Amino acid sequence: MYLSKIKIIGFKSFANKTELKFNPGLSCIIGPNGSGKSNIVDAIRWVLGEQRTTALRSDKMENVIFNGTRSRKPMGMAEVSMTIENTKDILKTEYRQVVITRRLYRSGESQYLINNVPVRLKDIIDIFMDTGLGSNSYSVIELKMVESILSENKAERRLLLEEAA
């Protein structure tokens, strides 16, 4: 199973429609400070169902929608789609290719879709059950987590191992 494509539009600094294609194996994302690399990481967390605004560096979910510049107006919606090749039948679905989409409108209205069919957030979480994915897992790692994995408070470690077991 691997992530073959991410499409981002209106999410954080990605005002324009942007597509990244990936192969299985090792890829990297580079660029200057503030250019949008961690925003791509946030987009991946978000489309997998992340609900904690702090994990997205915001205090409200609305902040993930492109909020405008001096020469561009804010947008009304953020959308991220992730295409997964279900090569080892790991995902709980009979599809060979699964496209997960999440949308958020400024009104606060949310949409979730699997292969363009509207579903509930719960269905997205279920499809990733037992895969080690899903937003509370160890699939997105940043330096802040190093401190919490090693800290005196061993709750973080517990969570990680429980995900795996």
Place this chain on the structure above:
Amino acid sequence: MYLSKIKIIGFKSFANKTELKFNPGLSCIIGPNGSGKSNIVDAIRWVLGEQRTTALRSDKMENVIFNGTRSRKPMGMAEVSMTIENTKDILKTEYRQVVITRRLYRSGESQYLINNVPVRLKDIIDIFMDTGLGSNSYSVIELKMVESILSENKAERRLLLEEAA
């Protein structure tokens, strides 16, 4: 005023007597992970009077004494000396050159010296009064502080500016 020399013996990984000489201007310390660079930074904090063991990455002060390897026994004492050229008469003393020394024995006994004369910790703190130095100041900066300076909890920023005012 500038730091011209640091002498470290028995402090953390510096089992052997080690001297660093500095000029005014820009210096840098390099080396592999775990080689002892941040230990030198800890030694500087410590000789300036740092009492918070957490700022020295320890839970007890005794942990700053060289604690031995497979081929070397632990040492009984840690000592750090810092030589300061009092060029602009910033330090509250008539000396042209000031050597601050701090020692800690495994017994828990501590010594503080100024130009080899035993003094109390309070005298070391007083000599740095109003210089912006002293262990609770903004003279030692690491990445963890970036988060706290910018955090929602504005206490840290308050402390920094109060040091300066």
Place this chain on the structure above:
Amino acid sequence: ARSQFLETFNAIKVNFEKVFKSFFENGEGTISLSEHEDPLEADIDIHVRTKGKRLQTLSLLSGGEKTLTAISLLFSIYLVKPSPFCILDEVDAPLDDINIGRFTQALKEFSNNTQFITVTHNKRTMEAASTMYGVTMEEEGVSKLVSVKFS
């Protein structure tokens, strides 16, 4: 559930000892469950010993050593239950050149089972990747992608 947890735990432990050793030449690391009636409630303790020292307090480790210890634990979990993909955001920042080499070597070895996507400012990490995307902001405040794909 309890026996499944213990079985998983022991598999992770075996991996941790191996992975840690690949990062720390003269070091040894292991994990253990703290004393507790119910293993499902026990704390997970990490014990490491680096270059010739005796057992070490985690807090005394250097910045780079802490990062490698945490990465060893995460990779040990992947070997037991591969996460299909894993995003690493600038975790190589505290590592020196030699450790970046070991880190990218480990990524290549695991990338048979796990697709890794790294965000980095480091040239050596970039060299290890087979696909590379550059992100820029030509128009102020708007991100744009430049693909620098190799394969």
Place this chain on the structure above:
Amino acid sequence: ARSQFLETFNAIKVNFEKVFKSFFENGEGTISLSEHEDPLEADIDIHVRTKGKRLQTLSLLSGGEKTLTAISLLFSIYLVKPSPFCILDEVDAPLDDINIGRFTQALKEFSNNTQFITVTHNKRTMEAASTMYGVTMEEEGVSKLVSVKFS
């Protein structure tokens, strides 16, 4: 004490606006005291705007942008009340090449009034220094110094 604080605060504020601009080409930053009867009790607010955006929440800034914002505040304080020496432990780790250049440029300009000692893994930061010490552990667990002094 109150008027001294306000005077110092305003001096720091003027510096912050200048220093921030030297790090963020198309950005602007300032600090202000929150509403409070007693300025000595007020919060210090930081407001920044980067490349064409309108006022930004600090939390939405990138890793490198946060580091530069914090460094701008620290340098602004130094300009008002120079700390005789300042030790920087790997603060350049989140910065890209261009920002490392701006950072080392700022260090050189301030090093007339403040002696800086940086700990770094970055080649460009090393090149900016006039004195350099290498730390190694030839004997396991024991640090040893190698001086690579230039001047």
